[in-house]
Amino acid sequence: MAFNEPVLTKRISTDPDKRKLHWYDDYVATGGYSALRKALDLQSDEIINIVKESSLRGRGGAGFSAGQKWSFIPKEKKGPHYLAVNADESEPGTFKDRYLIDYDPHQLLEGIAICAIATQCDIAYIFIRGEYHKQAKILERAIAEAYAHGIFGANGILGSKHKLECYVHRGAGAYICGEETGLLEALEGKRGWPRNKPPFPAIAGAFARPTVINNVETLCCVPHIIERGPAWFKTMGTPSSPGPKLYGMSGHLNKPGVYEHELGITLDFAINELSGGMKGGKYKAAICGGISMGVLGTDQLDIKLDFDDVRFRGGCLGLGTAGMIVMNEHTDMVLALRNCVRFYAHESCGQCTPCREGSHWMRKILDRIIDGYGKIADLDMLMELEKTMGIMPGTTICGLADGTAWATRTFINKFYDEFVARCPEQPAGAARSITLPVNQRSRTNVYTPMGSNTR
């Protein structure tokens, strides 16, 4: 492991006052688009093999091999191929893609163009979250520059045989549109409801055509891999999680922000060396990669932030986006979990019963515990519910429900005593009366019997 210099943020000053947005001229003056020229001399398969060899894993949450994903696109072309760039970035605690777009949008466009050559893609759509107004405008201007300089457009990428169009598509503010098939539905102008797989997007994605879906940060790694080679890329990080990574550090920290380092640094290093240490009290917990991944506990400061250690030793679903929300000793973990579950209940698209109903039941149980009416049996009920929901138990279409489950599981398991302390056994006859729902969305604190559909 050796991280000697910033890679993805090499053009972004660490001094906030000196940061500037790099438009086309600045980008080219600092070596930009030279990797694209190099890629144009390679065959599609050669590019895919280089990216495969680098072991680049997706930075959008799942950590899937980018080169492998590209290789699933059929070689024989029978119609258009698409690239959907995932800039939805709605996972709580995650704000790294915004940083890349804010200061270095052409790095992303170069990654897009190289991916397009590798996968014979005709049109790239950058799906950006609705709230990123400023970033959508930055991208639109950068794309216009790229058209003007022959990167995109009918004349082929820099005059080559590869023709690529590129558009920004703005989301409307739903978290579920970050899930790749929900994104494709939204791109097609429909409600962002995730699709059952198979077929996988590489075979039938946008408009039922072969489609690659990659996160912004993943694509930003690509020009560097082409320019400097897979062996160089693997000098950073760990053998199974190589390369640089943006860590989005927030919460009770002295210096919250986006920091670039290699994969595999410890949580302790991320807190104390990158983010200026804890603020307002000692370390207690850290949500590791967006709340979908679960929480790292008090005794887990030595966990390595890579795709495997967080999962196998840390007991979480994975590293996710490495959007870390760090909490100090004064944090109420019951309230924190209720906040997470409330988010999932709100964002569930409603197609699958365990997710649609389960997340609302969980929120209601947590509301009850917080109001002082909880019982130990409620904790058992929460744990029973979380086991039934998600693509892992095979009961839902997408992973949003797994996020609800892993947040609940890890918070309760790792901070069990705190949850128990909030559940005094009630004296006989003191059970809380139940008010039937009127409109759950407007009367959020009305308790309803489990099993009633209140949405």
Ligand SMILES: Cc1cc2nc3c(=O)[nH]c(=O)nc-3n(C[C@H](O)[C@H](O)[C@H](O)COP(=O)(O)O)c2cc1C
């Ligand atoms: C509920 C949910 C929300 C997601 N939101 C995002 C997102 O905002 N951005 C993102 O890149 N990936 C998101 N993902 C992961 C995508 O489905 C997909 O794995 C990713 O975009 C693939 O790109 P990558 O291989 O480059 O990581 C989400 C997944 C789920 C289940």
Ligand code: SF4
């Ligand atoms: S798991 Fe939840 S968000 Fe995903 S498709 Fe099912 S209901 Fe929708």
